[in-house]
Amino acid sequence: MAAARHNTLDFQLCAKADGDAILKGLQSVFEEQAMTETIHSWEEHGYLATYINKNGSFASLRIYPHGLVLMDVQSYNNDLKGREEIDNLLNKLEERMKELCEGSIARLKRLPALVRGGKIDKYWPTADGRLVEYDIDEVVYDEDSPYQNIKILHSKQFGNILILSGDVNLAESDLAYTQAIMGSGKEDYTDKEVLILGGGDGGILYEIVKLKPKMVTMVEIDQMVIDGCKKYMRKTCGDVLDNLKGECYQVLIEDCIPVLKRYAKEGRMFDYVINDLTAVPISTSPEEDSTWEFLRLILDLSMKVLKHDGKYFTQGNCINLTEALNLYEEQLSRLYCPVEFSKETVCVPSYMELWVFYTVWKKTEF
Structure with a gap:
């Protein structure tokens, strides 16, 4: 499947741009490529020039009066020869701009091509x-x-x-995520009752089973996530998803809300509840966003099935989303029972950003 390639070449000049001189100076480079030129100009906003090739590729040159010059080249040539032709064009444009500006370029930026519409989305x-x-x-x-x-x-x-x-x-590299949402190695899961909400990749289940719990119940709504992960994410889940029941675990293919309500009604209690359903919403309008309502419901129901000395683990979101994280922490004060919490920040490799994780527990009443 072919894809469009979008190359960029940017110049920030030290002084105002002489649009006429740049257009004339670069004209020969585009003519060598047999590209047809069209120029638009505005008295206060500079120039926009487009250059179209018979093979469908085209370039745009935007010259802003204050000294910013942007070059964009789009092509549909995915073969090596086509990419080399575009690289050669950009090289010539870069060399010619350096000649025209005679050392007055404050910054030059050339990025790798942006591939658009390809079979593989990167x-x-x-x-x-x-x-x-x-x-x-x-x-x-x-x-x-x-x-x-x-x-x-x-x-x-x-x-x-x-x-x-x-x-x-989750990626197969992301053991740090799994360890963080389990308490970062500080918890003793031996002979404990554990409830996992979501977790269809099997990573949490796989790591906890190693720690000899009494029983782990995982509630995942989507069988197809499990099917995909047990075949293609085995470095994460090992063999625990091969069967829905094991010596010390069971996987329920159900919506977790009815399950939590059923457990609360039955009086079933857990030492640990691990919520791996969703991150804290980016929205900062909890009353208007159904995801916030869902998270509050999950929190309340989880507290109802959590032992008095139990712990609830969940992911938060990116450390930069301070408003959303603060709002999540406000929700913790609105539960049916008083709770306390702590948080830690962990680098999750494939996220390429620092991620916040929460531990929540019922407040001890004196």
Whole structure:
């Protein structure tokens, strides 16, 4: 599958840009490529020139009076020869601009090509809105379940990465995430009752089973996540997803809300509840966002099935999302019972950002 390639070349000049001189100076470079020129000019806003090639590639040159010069080249040539032609064009444009500006370039920036519409999507936003390009080289799994789109992509650095409805969830490199949401090695799970909400990648279940718990119950709504991960994320889940029941664990393919309500009614209690369902919402309007209502419901129900000395673990979000994290902490004061909490920040490799994790427990009453 072919893809469009978008190359950029930016110059910040030390002084105001002489648009006429730059246009005339670069004209010969575009003429060598047999590109047709069209120029638009504004008295106060500089120039926009476009250059179109017969093969469908085109370039735009934007000259701002204050000294910013932007060059963009888009092409649909995915073969090596086509990429080399574009690189040669950019090299010539860069060399010619240096000649024209005679050392008055304060900053020059040339980025790798942005590939658009390719078979493999390599670009994913971080939680705080920055764009990250992953070294994805293969689509391992791509299916739509009744609940979400499920992708597993292979990264040279991070191994296979689970992506649910466009959100990076977990990579095979991300043991740090699993350890953090389990208490960072500070908890003794021996002979304990554990409830995992979500966790369809199997990472938490796999690590806890090693610690000899009495029983782990994992509630995951999407069987297709489990099916994909047990085949393509085995470095994360090992063999625990091969069967829905083991010596000290069971996996329920259900919505966790009815399960939590049922357990609360039955009086069933757990030493640990681990919420691996969703991150703290980016929205800062809890009354208008159903995700906040969902999280508050999960928290209340979890507290009802948590032993008086038990602990509730969950992920927060990116450390830069301070408003959303503060709002989440406010929600903790609105539960049916008083709670206390602590948090820690962990570097999760494939997230490429620092991530906050919470520990919540019932407040001791004196």
